[in-house]
Amino acid sequence: MNICESDKLGHALxxxxxxxxxxxxxxxxxxxxxxxxxxxxxxxxxxxxxxAEEFKREKPNIKIVVVGCMAERIEHKIKHRFKSVNLIIGAKDIDNAAFKIADLCDISNYSIAERESDKAFDIIKYITVMRGCDNYCSYCVVPFVRGQETSFKSSDIIEDCRLAVNNGAKEIMLLGQNVNSYKYDDIKFTDLVKNIAKIDGLERIRFMTNHPKDLSNELIDMMAREPKVCSHIHLPMQSASNNILLAMNRKYTYQQYLMLIKKLRVAVPDISVTTDIIVGFPGETEEDFEQTLKAVKEIRFGGLYVFRYSSRPNTRAASMDDDVPLEDKKKRHSIILKESNKISIEIVASMVGTTQQVLAEKIEGDVIETRTRSGRKVFVKCASKKDLGKQLNVSIKEAKINSLFGEII
Ligand code: SF4
Structure with a gap:
């Protein structure tokens, strides 16, 4: 989301x-x-x-601007602590950020031409379909800094996608804090994706992040049937202990989560499921943690992000006793990471010798950075610039922890 918004702000500026x-x-x-x-x-x-303040002492005319969630949450603290910050723009006002920054710099000339020529090079285009969240997971600050869930008008989103494709995008990544709960009038997320898939010239669609409670059978079915939708889903589990899931206000049990994984794997056999896990949530016992570790081993995620719990102001969990000692949080974090790396190595090793369809995203020297439909990076040597933006068939020759190396067939 931040990459997308920084990118959007860059274009607008x-x-x-x-x-x-x-x-x-x-x-x-x-x-x-x-x-x-x-x-x-x-x-x-x-x-x-x-x-940045040190830099400003050397070059006093520069302007310092802070935008985003932290600017929303602690504007006064930033102002108080960093006197040389010129402008603070909160996450809820990010759409006006370019105008405000230009105004700060006394610039009023606006020309769309520059923006469109800039857009021509985006092979992957991030498009935000909704903002905010109403779920109030007990550890999460997002509903407080991003506000209530708001889905954008589907026809505007489709138009943005069409424009991106006309400007060279081959893949669209649809973004939202809770993307699969998208709903605008009668249009649900599945309908939105189906309509985007009709755009000629668009080759791939991805979306994130998904809340397990909103992962419908209809969406799973659409993932199975729509060839442009990639075989990857990011589905945050957070914990496999039902006590902890309840305390987190995640609104599903581990058994329900596991059932979703099973359905996804039946519908899309080559799907890669990635996840987020929090360790050391208030009240997490060794036994709770062992359940999460067991789930990681059983589910064999394609990749995961593991975080040590940290208390966030205003959240419900902030009033709970943060009782897991830091040492235990660190230990649990490293155990999950180690297990996940082991599984990742096994998964990528099993891909050596296979042929993968990849999208060529970036080039450096004669090495092209590509991505499989399941979201794995593959570095391909001896490629040329003309391959950029193309889907290539690549034979996988070598595997390292999170990346693969291959040759164009
Ligand atoms: S963790 Fe995700 S679903 Fe839960 S409140 Fe935060 S943004 Fe919403």
């Missing part, structure tokens, strides 16, 4: 003639797009702001 500087030292405006999901993300933002 280019309409005012404000272009990306390749290095900080060349920048006249420093814009920090922030995340509040974890305490660590906020600490990183503070440390970046410290560096």
């Amino acid at each position: 280019s309409c005012y003639g404000i272009l990306k500087a390749n290095v900080l030292q060349k920048a006249d405006i420093v814009i920090l797009n922030t995340c509040s999901v974890r305490d660590q993300a906020e600490q990183k933002a503070f440390s970046f702001l410290g560096r």
